[in-house]
Amino acid sequence: MTKTILRALAGETQSVPPIWMMRQAGRYLPEYRATRAEAGDFLSLCYNPELAAEVTLQPIRRYGFDAAILFADILLLPQALGADLWFVTGEGPRLSTITSPEELAKLKPVEEIDEVLSPVYETVRILSRELPRETTLIGFAGAPWTVATYMIAGQGTKDQGPAHALKAENREVFEGILDRLTEGTIHYLSKQIEAGAEVVKVFDSWAGSLKGADFEKYAVEPCRKITAAIKERHPGIPVIGFPREAGEGYVGFHDKTGVDCVALDNSVSATWAAEHVQSTGCVQGNLASSHMVTGGQALVDETRAIVEAFSGGPHIFNLGHGITPDADPDNVQRMIDAVRGG
Numbered sequence: 357m358t359k360t361i362l363r364a365l366a367g368e369t370q371s372v373p374p375i376w377m378m379r380q381a382g383r384y385l386p387e388y389r390a391t392r393a394e395a396g397d398f399l400s401l402c403y404n405p406e407l408a409a410e411v412t413l414q415p416i417r418r419y420g421f422d423a424a425i426l427f428a429d430i431l432l433l434p435q436a437l438g439a440d441l442w443f444v445t446g447e448g449p450r451l452s453t454i455t456s457p458e459e460l461a462k463l464k465p466v467e468e469i470d471e472v473l474s475p476v477y478e479t480v481r482i483l484s485r486e487l488p489r490e491t492t493l494i495g496f497a498g499a500p501w502t503v504a505t506y507m508i509a510g511q512g513t514k515d516q517g518p519a520h521a522l523k524a525e526n527r528e529v530f531e532g533i534l535d536r537l538t539e540g541t542i543h544y545l546s547k548q549i550e551a552g553a554e555v556v557k558v559f560d561s562w563a564g565s566l567k568g569a570d571f572e573k574y575a576v577e578p579c580r581k582i583t584a585a586i587k588e589r590h591p592g593i594p595v596i597g598f599p600r601e602a603g604e605g606y607v608g609f610h611d612k613t614g615v616d617c618v619a620l621d622n623s624v625s626a627t628w629a630a631e632h633v634q635s636t637g638c639v640q641g642n643l644a645s646s647h648m649v650t651g652g653q654a655l656v657d658e659t660r661a662i663v664e665a666f667s668g669g670p671h672i673f674n675l676g677h678g679i680t681p682d683a684d685p686d687n688v689q690r691m692i693d694a695v696r697g698g
């Protein structure tokens with residue numbers, strides 16, 4: 357096996373960890389901004405296979421990352437299920453809300469999502485032809501809880517209040533949304549794999565607001581179901597889980613869900629995670645993305661400290677969350693050089 361990311365996911369400890377970056381195709385890159393302008397807007401870019409493949413390839417050409425992540429968004433699935441979706445510049449996503457049994461009943465059946473999502477599969481096909489042979493292609497979806505928080509509130513929220521409220525007030529509708537998303541995610545990821553994705557990642561960006569039994573039921577259990585279904589349909593395809601800000605919930609996450617790799621945010625220290633999370637499997641992470649803005653010696657020192665902390669087991673270097681638009685592209689190169697020993 358020549359691909360370094362696949363070797364890490366198979367449990368191999370490597371002296372230089374493979375590296376990629378969440379949101380590596382994004383607004384901090386001038387070439388991304390130019391292609392997005394050509395597409396018109398963000399969603400048009402997501403649904404234009406040629407241009408979506410182009411922006412996916414841009415950070416690979418510029419930096420030679422070990423993995424490319426499909427350019428798309430976790431909110432395309434709710435859109436394919438029938439929610440209205442649009443993006444307000446400078447603010448973020450807006451969706452039509454789902455909080456009642458009637459609205460839940462209006463969601464489309466999972467068999468129909470490909471009518472909207474087929475351009476995404478075409479992007480994957482283009483990428484699997486065009487990527488360098490050493491680069492791993494990662495497909496992805498949002499975790500049911502995280503996607504549901506946007507569908508219930510109609511937008512991003514600080515504390516996911518509306519989703520927690522629906523969970524308390526109408527558990528049947530809440531669980532109905534999660535079940536439909538779980539089923540839709542399995543289908544969506546399977547299609548990405550059939551089109552050429554070699555790894556899939558499940559982003560549970562708001563997992564940290566689920567506590568105790570709720571974390572087990574609505575973060576662990578959907579991820580376990582998705583992972584089991586993917587492994588049954590596509591044996592050998594690795595799954596990365598990202599229960600962001602799970603804290604102690606990261607402990608045991610490999611074994612409870614069956615994921616091959618647990619992605620870590622930067623609220624946990626690498627030394628703690630090496631002992632308590634990497635002990636059960638591959639980890640990914642976890643440099644604070646603010647270093648991509650501030651740079652300097654602190655960036656180099658912290659990058660080296662993370663590489664060192666995880667040097668005893670399988671590790672994929674990454675940020676703890678997506679790179680932000682105000683990042684300096686030169687700092688990305690400094691991070692890569694520090695990882696690869698420059």
Ligand code: CP3
Nearest residue numbers: 378379380381382398425426427428429430448559561678
């Ligand atoms: O990582 C990558 O490069 C792959 C593409 C990708 C995007 N979004 C592109 C994107 C991935 C994997 C995502 C995941 C995603 N989308 C998540 C989970 C990860 C996380 O960041 O926590 C979430 C919560 C979303 C929903 C979403 N999409 C929000 C809240 C926003 C607005 C906030 C923002 O950063 O502007 C988006 C827009 C978005 N998705 C952009 C990109 C490159 C910026 C849009 C633009 O170009 O204007």
